[in-house]
Amino acid sequence: MATIRSHARVQRNADDVWKVVGDPTRIVQWFPGVTAATVEGNIRTLTLAAGLPVFEEIVTLDHRMRRFQYRITGPLPVKYHLGTMDVIEDGEPGCLLLYSTEISPDPMAFVLDGVISEGIGNLARMLNDHTEDER
Amino acid sequence: MGRKILFITTDQMRYDAIGANGGNVARTPNIDSFAANGISYDRAQPQNVVCMPSRSTMVTGQNVGTHGVWMNGVPLPVESPSVAAVLRDAGYRTALIGKSHFEPLLDPFLRFEENQQGFTGATEGHRGFDHMELATHGAAGFTHYSRGIRTNHPEAIGMFFQVLDGDLEVSDVPGGDTGAPQIKRNAVPRDWYHTDWVADRTISWLDGLNADDDWFCWMSFPDPHHPWDPPESELHRVNWRDLDLPAGYPQNQAEREAIIDSKPRHWRLWYDGQLVSNYEAPGKWVPATLTADQILEVNAMTHIENELIDEAIGRVLAAIDAKGWSDDLDIVFTTDHGEFQGDFGFLFKGPYHVDSLMRLPLIWRPAPSAGGGIDATARVSKPVGLLDLAPTFCTIAGVQPPDWMEGRPLPIDDADAHARGFERVTTEWDSRQPDGTEIHLRTIMRDNFVCTTYQPGTVHDGTEGELYDLALDPLQQINLWDDPDRRSLRDELLIDLAAHFVEPREFRHAEAPV
Numbered sequence: 001m002a003t004i005r006s007h008a009r010v011q012r013n014a015d016d017v018w019k020v021v022g023d024p025t026r027i028v029q030w031f032p033g034v035t036a037a038t039v040e041g042n043i044r045t046l047t048l049a050a051g052l053p054v055f056e057e058i059v060t061l062d063h064r065m066r067r068f069q070y071r072i073t074g075p076l077p078v079k080y081h082l083g084t085m086d087v088i089e090d091g092e093p094g095c096l097l098l099y100s101t102e103i104s105p106d107p108m109a110f111v112l113d114g115v116i117s118e119g120i121g122n123l124a125r126m127l128n129d130h131t132e133d134e135r
Numbered sequence: 136m137g138r139k140i141l142f143i144t145t146d147q148m149r150y151d152a153i154g155a156n157g158g159n160v161a162r163t164p165n166i167d168s169f170a171a172n173g174i175s176y177d178r179a180q181p182q183n184v185v186c187m188p189s190r191s192t193m194v195t196g197q198n199v200g201t202h203g204v205w206m207n208g209v210p211l212p213v214e215s216p217s218v219a220a221v222l223r224d225a226g227y228r229t230a231l232i233g234k235s236h237f238e239p240l241l242d243p244f245l246r247f248e249e250n251q252q253g254f255t256g257a258t259e260g261h262r263g264f265d266h267m268e269l270a271t272h273g274a275a276g277f278t279h280y281s282r283g284i285r286t287n288h289p290e291a292i293g294m295f296f297q298v299l300d301g302d303l304e305v306s307d308v309p310g311g312d313t314g315a316p317q318i319k320r321n322a323v324p325r326d327w328y329h330t331d332w333v334a335d336r337t338i339s340w341l342d343g344l345n346a347d348d349d350w351f352c353w354m355s356f357p358d359p360h361h362p363w364d365p366p367e368s369e370l371h372r373v374n375w376r377d378l379d380l381p382a383g384y385p386q387n388q389a390e391r392e393a394i395i396d397s398k399p400r401h402w403r404l405w406y407d408g409q410l411v412s413n414y415e416a417p418g419k420w421v422p423a424t425l426t427a428d429q430i431l432e433v434n435a436m437t438h439i440e441n442e443l444i445d446e447a448i449g450r451v452l453a454a455i456d457a458k459g460w461s462d463d464l465d466i467v468f469t470t471d472h473g474e475f476q477g478d479f480g481f482l483f484k485g486p487y488h489v490d491s492l493m494r495l496p497l498i499w500r501p502a503p504s505a506g507g508g509i510d511a512t513a514r515v516s517k518p519v520g521l522l523d524l525a526p527t528f529c530t531i532a533g534v535q536p537p538d539w540m541e542g543r544p545l546p547i548d549d550a551d552a553h554a555r556g557f558e559r560v561t562t563e564w565d566s567r568q569p570d571g572t573e574i575h576l577r578t579i580m581r582d583n584f585v586c587t588t589y590q591p592g593t594v595h596d597g598t599e600g601e602l603y604d605l606a607l608d609p610l611q612q613i614n615l616w617d618d619p620d621r622r623s624l625r626d627e628l629l630i631d632l633a634a635h636f637v638e639p640r641e642f643r644h645a646e647a648p649v
Contacts, residue, residue, distance in 0.1 A: 002569040033244030049245040050254055050277065076243060077303050106569035107241075107303040107414065107648040110208055114646030115244045 001080065002109035006099045006117045008124035014095040017087045018066045020123065020132050021097070024058060029132065030123040032115050044070065060084075080104040097124065138502045138531050139464045140222075140351040141455070142524070144193070145444055146186065146234055146272075147360035147484065148470035150177075150494040152441050160373060161438040163445040165452060166498070169468055171512065173500030174547060178518045180560045180580060181472045184484055184492040185415055186236045186360075187211070187649075189471040189521060194218060194237065194262065196525025196540030198561075200637035204237075205565045207415065208645035210247060211237040213261065216539050218525035220263025222351045225534045230266040230340050233333040233355030237262065239647030240276050241299075246646070250277035264353075268336045270329045272357045273298060273364070279336075280329050294323045296362035300419075303648070307417035311363075311436070312375070315429035316420050316482065318436060321364040328366050329357050330440070334447035338454045346458065351528065354451065356444050359474070361483065363436035365443060372442055375435035380427055383478030383491060383610050391480050397614045399589055399599040401574060402487065406480065410594065412574055413566050414648040416483035423480070430477030437476060465531045466500040467524065478610075486564040488578040488587045488601070489611045493562055499527070499545055517552035518560035518580050519545055541637070558582075561636050567645070579632035585611065586628040600625070 010017050020026050024044050025037045036047035039058070046054040054076060060069035066087040072078045081103045088096040099120050103109050126132050150156050153163040155170035156177075181189040183199050191197075191204040191211040196218060204211050219229045238247035245251055248261050253269050254277040260267035270280030273295035284291050296319040300306040311318035325331060337354045344350055358365070385391040395402045404410035408421030455461055473492040475481040484492050497519070522542035529536040530544040546552035559581035567573050575590035583605045591597035602615040602625050615621045 032246050048243060049251075050243070052243065077299075077301060079302070105302040105304065109569045110645050110648045111241060111243065114239075114644055115246060117644060118246070 001102060001104045002106045004101045004103070004109050004113045004116070006113075006120045008097045008120045009092070009094055010097050010124050010127045011094040012127045014066060014087050014089045017095055017097060017127055018063070020127065021068055021085050021087055022061065022063060022066065024061070024068065024070070026132075030126055031119040032122070076108070077105070078103065078108055081108075136347050136463070137349045137533060138505060139349060139455075139460050140227075140528055140531055141451070141464060141466045142351065142353045142528070143448060143466065143468045144233075144353065144355045145359060145441075145470040146355075146357050147472060147474045148441070148496060149473045149476060149491065150496050152359070152437070153445075153496055155498065156496055160378065160434075161441040161445070163441060165445045165449040166468055166496075169466055169498040169500040172503075173466070173498050174513045174515060174545070176497040176499075176515045176519050176545070178516060178560070178580065179469065179495045179497035179520070180493050180518065180562050181495060181521050182562055183564065184472040184488070184562065185413070186234075186471055187239075190236050191215070192520075192522050193471070193524050196522050196536070196542045198522060198541050198637035199563050200639040201541060203639065203641065203643055205563075205639050205642055206413075206567070206645060207649045208239050208241075208647045209643050210239060210646055211262075213248065215262075216537065217263040218528050218540075219351065219353075221525075221529060221534060221537060222532050223263050223265065225532055226349060227532060228266075228344055228348050228350040229260070229264045229352075230268075230337075230350070231260065231264045231353040231355065232266075232268045232337045232340060233270050233329075233353075234357045235267065235269050235355065236271070239649065240271055241303075241647040241649055242277065245277065253278040253280075253282060256282055266340055268340075270333060270357055272329070272360055272362060275299075280332050283332070284327065288323075288327055291323045291327055294321050295319070296321070296364040298362060304418045305414060305416060307420035311432045313426065313428040313432045315363075315425075315432050316417055317362040317364075318432060319362060319364040320367050320370070322367050325366040325368055325443070328443070330443045330447050333357075334450050337451050341451075341454060341458065349532070351532070354448075356447070358444060359437045359440040361474075363433055363440070365436060365439045369439050369443060373435040373438045375428070375432040378431045378434055380430060381434070381477045384427070384430060384480060385612070386427065394612045395479060398601060399595060401594045402479075404594070405485065410572070411568065411570075412572060412594070413485045413568070416485055422482070425477070425480055425482065430482075433482060434476055437474070462504040463502050465502045465505070467498070467527065468500075469497040469521065469524070470495050471521070486566065486574045486576050488562055488564065488576055488585065489603075490585075490605075490609070493578070493580070493585075495521075501547075502531075505531075513548040515546055515549055515552055517546065517549055517557040519552075519557060520560045559631060559635060561632065563636070565639065565642065567642070577632060577636055579628055579635070581628065581631065584624065584628060586625060586632065588629055588632065602628070
């Protein structure tokens with residue numbers, strides 16, 4: 001099992017950031033290679049740029065804690081996965097965006113580490129530039 | 136009208152693979168003809184012994200520490216300098232056909248340009264190449280070759296060896312007659328196989344050029360890199376039962392293991408299956424289980440793949456000749472790194488800086504029309520590196536090599552090498568695995584000695600090393616690192632290494648395991 005983590009400071013208040021992070025369909029705005037996202041019940045289905053689907057189970061969508069957790073269930077070759085996004089008010093201006101992942105098999109950590117880092121960067125830029133409403 | 140440049144690379148080929156370098160199994164008459172009419176380099180080394188760092192050195196002419204691709208999975212930034220861009224700016228038409236691997240291949244989110252082009256079939260290239268048509272070791276992934284197989288011959292997808300297993304690890308599934316890892320009988324017809332595809336697409340690109348165009352074509356064969364799954368129709372070429380075991384394979388187990396034990400401890404840990412030092416070899420495979428017959432069968436498959444490459448090269452040369460370009464054609468032939476092929480009881484590659492992985496075939500056949508006092512039958516014994524290729528291409532094209540290139544134009548003979556100070560070549564290894572395993576090697580080759588020092592990691596404490604006298608011990612079986620009589624030599628080599636090695640400025644994120 002591999003553990004990876006990415007973070008970014010965002011110069012927006014936590015409620016504004018959570019409006020994006022807390023809406024699982026808005027991942028298409030900031031996550032590389034995701035062209036579509038739909039949610040039915042607790043199942044999120046992504047479509048990747050190559051046309052591949054990714055099926056995910058939404059584990060936690062806690063608006064009070066501003067925490068989103070999900071598991072990849074297929075068809076990526078994942079044996080165990082838990083992704084956690086936290087939007088944290090830490091007393092500083094803006095807020096902290098934290099994206100943690102536990103994953104097995106280990107080689108998938110390389111793949112997700114790079115794409116999540118890029119995604120978090122995209123998300124922070126989008127929020128800092130106030131372009132998130134241009135949907 | 137200037138000189139045309141055909142840059143031919145293979146992937147994971149040993150120095151002794153070809154006839155011109157003493158190979159006596161694979162028939163390689165076309166490659167041998169380059170040596171008969173050109174300059175052979177007997178001590179050419181990569182700056183890193185895995186694909187992405189080594190290929191990044193080829194295209195940039197830079198040390199690993201400068202271009203920053205310090206292990207497989209770390210992409211070469213798109214804005215990195217490229218010799219292809221220099222040549223294009225000088226008026227050359229430029230193409231890369233076959234395996235590029237400047238960017239990760241395992242890319243489910245399709246983040247990287249080369250994979251995007253392979254997925255859509257676009258061929259406009261990048262990094263200074265006007266045209267790219269890409270391939271790798273089979274029908275998987277987002278390459279132009281795999282797209283063609285999926286579209287035109289979907290029944291062939293399952294014929295190739297599946298490189299990754301269900302755990303996304305490099306597969307160790309056995310096959311062939313001997314149960315060697317990564318051997319598969321591949322029913323794919325020869326003309327669907329990637330070796331012939333690379334030649335076909337090269338000829339097609341050349342056909343689209345004007346007669347008076349100057350051009351630079353990097354024709355990059357994915358073989359003989361594992362998996363060893365050449366077309367089954369070609370297996371008659373070499374019967375593994377007829378081969379001799381490699382000189383680098385001590386057949387006596389106790390002798391073999393004593394040699395391994397004289398090297399830094401990761402050698403023995405890998406041999407016993409107690410350490411996965413890198414992703415490039417199957418993580419579940421235990422080298423100690425490798426049998427002599429398996430070594431022979433892997434070697435037979437490799438020889439077959441090398442013969443197919445040579446024949447594919449012959450077809451491209453015939454096409455070039457038919458266009459009347461042969462007199463103005465420079466050919467450079469090499470590979471990105473070597474392969475154990477049974478030496479010391481190992482297959483594949485990793486943080487092991489011995490000739491199996493570091494000594495490469497390199498031949499430059501200058502354009503016959505170039506003249507200029509080149510002795511076109513020279514053998515250069517002085518050390519050169521793959522970082523010297525890019526400035527060589529510039530020189531052929533009549534362009535001053537840019538300052539950002541760290542190599543120098545290849546010497547044309549030993550006198551030229553001596554005059555221009557080709558005294559040493561350095562090679563490095565850095566790796567970090569998801570489980571935290573870190574290994575770091577720094578190697579210098581000069582004066583017929585190979586000296587490797589290990590930086591602190593999770594396996595080494597920084598005191599370990601290897602020192603080999605290539606004149607007395609060409610198989611590198613006697614590690615002189617701790618020999619008190621060689622202490623001053625060792626110290627001198629380490630001082631020279633420190634003075635000439637370019638340390639990485641940063642370790643950028645790996646974006647994929649490969």
